[in-house]
Amino acid sequence: NAGVMQNPRHLVRRRGQEARLRCSPMKGHSHVYWYRQLPEEGLKFMVYLQKENIIDESGMPKERFSAEFPKEGPSILRIQQVVRGDSAAYFCASSSLEALWTDTQYFGPGTRLTVL
Amino acid sequence: RKEVEQDPGPFNVPEGATVAFNCTYSNSASQSFFWYRQDCRKEPKLLMSVYSSGNEDGRFTAQLNRASQYISLLIRDSKLSDSATYLCAVTVTGTASKLTFGTGTRLQVTL
Numbered sequence: 001n002a003g004v005m006q007n008p009r010h011l012v013r014r015r016g017q018e019a020r021l022r023c024s025p026m027k028g029h030s031h032v033y034w035y036r037q038l039p040e041e042g043l044k045f046m047v048y049l050q051k052e053n054i055i056d057e058s059g060m061p062k063e064r065f066s067a068e069f070p071k072e073g074p075s076i077l078r079i080q081q082v083v084r085g086d087s088a089a090y091f092c093a094s095s096s097l098e099a100l101w102t103d104t105q106y107f108g109p110g111t112r113l114t115v116l
Numbered sequence: 117r118k119e120v121e122q123d124p125g126p127f128n129v130p131e132g133a134t135v136a137f138n139c140t141y142s143n144s145a146s147q148s149f150f151w152y153r154q155d156c157r158k159e160p161k162l163l164m165s166v167y168s169s170g171n172e173d174g175r176f177t178a179q180l181n182r183a184s185q186y187i188s189l190l191i192r193d194s195k196l197s198d199s200a201t202y203l204c205a206v207t208v209t210g211t212a213s214k215l216t217f218g219t220g221t222r223l224q225v226t227l
Binding site for chain 1: 150157158159160161162165203213214215216217218219220
């Protein structure tokens with residue numbers, strides 16, 4: 001059973017470019033969460049999605065950041081016009097409906113974004 | 117005050133030692149509690165959930181004290197491979213299961 005998959009694992013962008021990060025949840029999981037870990041800091045919640053719905057985006061910056069989880073395909077975290085402060089590790093986690101009451105989430109390997 | 121606080125360490129202990137980490141949380145509506153382990157530049161891996169009654173998994177024991185709003189992790193007979201950062205995480209009732217993490221406690225086990 002494959003775990004949570006994220007790609008790319010490493011992404012380098014120049015200031016002003018767009019970054020697209022993809023996350024495929026574990027098989028059978030329909031809940032996806034995105035977290036960001038800045039250098040030397042803890043993980044911060046960004047957004048929680050179910051298929052075709054954003055459930056909680058309270059941790060998302062108001063501008064330049066968006067997320068989706070379409071009916072088919074992976075979840076996408078999109079960062080427009082990246083700035084150096086966006087450099088971080090972005091982790092995706094997933095959980096199943098059955099695990100929801102325990103809130104158990106399993107993390108993917110992360111995408112390390114570097115903005116030059 | 118941070119929602120979840122941990123002593124950042126580092127904790128440097130010899131192999132075989134017993135080490136304990138504490139984590140305090142500020143929101144009394146917190147409902148689920150976890151310990152994750154994160155190796156350098158890797159993803160967090162779930163170590164164990166923490167229940168009111170306490171739970172044990174091999175050399176690892178987790179406790180929850182709701183009255184004082186803290187959780188603890190005890191590692192017995194430390195191994196070199198236990199060297200990592202240990203993150204505590206909580207969810208709060210009504211917040212759609214999002215995890216709030218502490219900044220982590222770094223453990224270094226030495227020979």
